[in-house]
Amino acid sequence: MHRHCLVIIIELIIIKLYFIKPKNIRPPSTITYRIAPLPADTRTANLNGIKFLSGSFIFGVIMSTDLRFILKGFGQFFFLAVLVALPVLAVSYDLIYLHNGLSENSLTEYFQETLLFLTVLSFGYIAIKESSIRHFCVLVTGFFTCMLIREFDELLDLIVHGFWVYPALFVAAMAIAYASKNIKQTIHTFAHFTRSRHFLSLCLGMALLLVFSRLFGMGSFWQGILGDGYDRLVKLTAEESVEVLGYTIIFYSAVGYFQNYLTWCKYRLEGEEYSDYIDKSHQFFTDRLSK
Known part of the structure; x- marks a missing residue:
């Protein structure tokens, strides 16, 4: 006993x-x-x-850790699946129930602006909380703020046509000026960001938004497909759908970066800054590339 x-x-x-x-x-x-x-x-x-x-017990512990990572991966998939379904629901509701023709006051436009606003908040929060990467986050926050201002162009046109350019230029100048105060930190943090999976998803979202949606939404493209049955609403639906999908992927990237920062905050070492964590990661890849 x-x-x-x-x-x-x-x-x-x-x-x-x-x-x-x-x-x-x-x-x-x-x-x-x-x-x-x-x-x-x-x-x-x-x-x-x-x-x-016994070895079987150790193997079981390792397997349980692997299963947690696998389940987390499936969770990310389902989160992304729900996100990419929301644009379809927004466009469908506008066209079928509201019959607003995807105007500037449509649910789809509000959804795009909400995604952009949340993206700005994600990077802005990190800029406020973490001084070691603040300059880079201010630059990114300024970039998406300019995009958000562009989405309100119809409202700002009430002041004067094309007025959105002036506040966008002001925000861009302020963000660039602040990031330039510590250009070394900005470039170093940006280099680390380009090696993360969040940068890949951000590039995908930006490519869908700035390139694919413009090409896919060209009037001549849809006129060639539909011929005499051409309807501008079809062209607009295709363009807006891809555009809101791009905003969704950008938001997914921002949420991933924000979650990564919160995870580091939870397990950070005493006295450690986020830039220190970036330096360790950077040194790891530098050592591997030098071999």
């Missing part, structure tokens, strides 16, 4: 030391673990007749 109790106590201590993550340590995604293989001729280790953790 006492022997079994001792075995249980020792195993609990081992689990505490090796498998329970302290609060200050980064999550498994940011730490490289090296697990020593078990001896080939044995599945368990013995000390004075006491059996310790």
